[in-house]
Amino acid sequence: MRCIVVDDEKLALELMEDNVKKLPGLQLVGMCKNAMEAMAILQQGQVDLIFLDIQMPGISGVQFLKSLVKPPMVIMTTAYENYALEGFNLDVVDYLVKPFSFERFFKAVNKATELGNARLQKDFPAKVQANEGYIFVNADYSIIRINLPDIIYVEGLKDYIKIYLKSADRPVITRLSMHFMESKLPTERFARVHRSFIVSLDKITVFKRTRVMLNDVEIPVSDNYRERILAYVGYQENQ
Numbered sequence: 001m002r003c004i005v006v007d008d009e010k011l012a013l014e015l016m017e018d019n020v021k022k023l024p025g026l027q028l029v030g031m032c033k034n035a036m037e038a039m040a041i042l043q044q045g046q047v048d049l050i051f052l053d054i055q056m057p058g059i060s061g062v063q064f065l066k067s068l069v070k071p072p073m074v075i076m077t078t079a080y081e082n083y084a085l086e087g088f089n090l091d092v093v094d095y096l097v098k099p100f101s102f103e104r105f106f107k108a109v110n111k112a113t114e115l116g117n118a119r120l121q122k123d124f125p126a127k128v129q130a131n132e133g134y135i136f137v138n139a140d141y142s143i144i145r146i147n148l149p150d151i152i153y154v155e156g157l158k159d160y161i162k163i164y165l166k167s168a169d170r171p172v173i174t175r176l177s178m179h180f181m182e183s184k185l186p187t188e189r190f191a192r193v194h195r196s197f198i199v200s201l202d203k204i205t206v207f208k209r210t211r212v213m214l215n216d217v218e219i220p221v222s223d224n225y226r227e228r229i230l231a232y233v234g235y236q237e238n239q
Contacts, residue, residue, distance in 0.1 A: 001025060001026055001027065001048040001049050001112065001113065001116060001140070002027050002029050002045075002046055002047050002048050002049070003020060003026050003027065003028060003029065003047065003048060003049040003050065003051065004028070004029055004030035004031070004032060004038060004041055004042075004047055004049075004050055004051070005017065005020070005028070005030070005031050005032065005050075005051045006032040006033075006034070006035065006037075006038045006050060006051065006052045006053055006056070006061065006064075007032075007033070007051075007053040007056070007077065008033050008034060008053065008055075008056045008057060009053075012053065012077070012098070013031050013033070016051055016077070017031060019102055019105045020051075022102065023106070023109060024170060025109070025113060025140055026049075026109065029041065029045075029047065030047075034056055034057070034058060034059070035056065035058065035059035035060075035061070035063070035064035036058075036059070038050065038052075038064065039064075042068075042072075047072045048072055048073060048116060049072055049073045049074070049075065049093075049109075049112050049116075050071070050072055050073070050074045050075070051075050051077055052064070052065065052074050052075070052076050052077065052092075053076075053077050053078060054076055054077075054078040054080065055078060055079070055080065061076065061078075062090070065090055065092075066090070073092075073093050073112050073115060073116060074090070074092045074093060075092065075093050075094045075095075075096060075108050075109075075112060076092050076094070076095045076096065077096045077098060077100075078095075078096075078097065078098060079097065079098040080097075093108065093111050093112045093115060094107075094108035094111050094112070096108055113140075114175075117138050117139070117174075117175055118175070133147060133148050133149070134146060134147045134148060135148070135184065137163070137172065137174040137176065138174055138175065139172045139173055139174040140172075140173075144172060146163060146165065146172065148185070148186070148189065150165045150166050150167050150168075151163060151164070151165060151185075151190070151200050152164045152165065152166055152199075152200055152203050152214055152217070153197060153198060153199045153200060153203070153214060153217070153219060154178070154181055154197065154198040154199075155171070155196060155197055156177075156178035156195070156196040156197070157196075159175060159177070160173055160174065160175055160176070161173070161174060161176050161177070161178060161181055164217075166203075178192075178195070178196070178198065181198060182198055185198065188201075189201060189202065191225070191228045191229060191232065192225050192228070193212060193219060193220070193221045193222070193225045193228070193229060194219065194220050194221060194222045194225060195222065197219050197220065199212060199214060199219055200214075201232050203215075204229075204232075204233075207221075207229055207233050208221075209221075209226075212229060
């Protein structure tokens with residue numbers, strides 16, 4: 001997500017900049033000391049999220065937010081708790097009371113990410129065309145094309161999945177179920193090996209009774225799915 005930080009205090013800006021840089025899903029495109037600087041950046045291009053201080057000289061954060069016709073998602077930051085109700089009445093994502101921990105900051109960003117992906121999912125439902133050799137998924141507030149040969153394995157995490165790719169340093173995280181993903185991937189190329197894992201069959205380098213190796217990655221294999229792997233490697237367990 002492309003984000004800006006708006007705060008009239010230099011130290012607060014520096015702390016927020018440090019927090020933002022710790023999260024690979026955030027791209028900091030502006031550091032603003034007041035509402036006018038923030039407005040200039042908004043007019044230049046897309047901004048998905050604003051970290052907005054409330055108490056600023058001139059135009060306050062609340063006044064600035066009310067002036068926006070179609071505001072991006074907003075996480076308010078302030079030292080004053082009494083502004084919380086007004087912030088939520090303005091439909092902000094979250095409200096951070098200074099000083100706040102990185103863990104609290106991270107939680108607020110996760111809320112924004114989920115909201116952004118939910119809006120994107122509503123406008124652009126997941127498009128799966130595995131028979132054409134690729135899928136499109138909603139992730140990182142974007143619609144991303146994933147080529148099936150690039151998939152190493154898929155890991156399930158509650159309401160989300162992680163898609164690990166040979167061409168990327170980090171997995172693609174998207175709000176899909178393992179059941180949906182399994183139903184769309186071609187069975188001749190992919191296999192469920194565990195309730196939490198789907199693997200690309202041609203990426204298997206070693207098979208043991210309770211796990212498979214995908215080069216240096218070890219994936220557990222449960223009893224319910226072992227026969228599929230045995231059939232793929234052409235091995236009879238009772239031989």
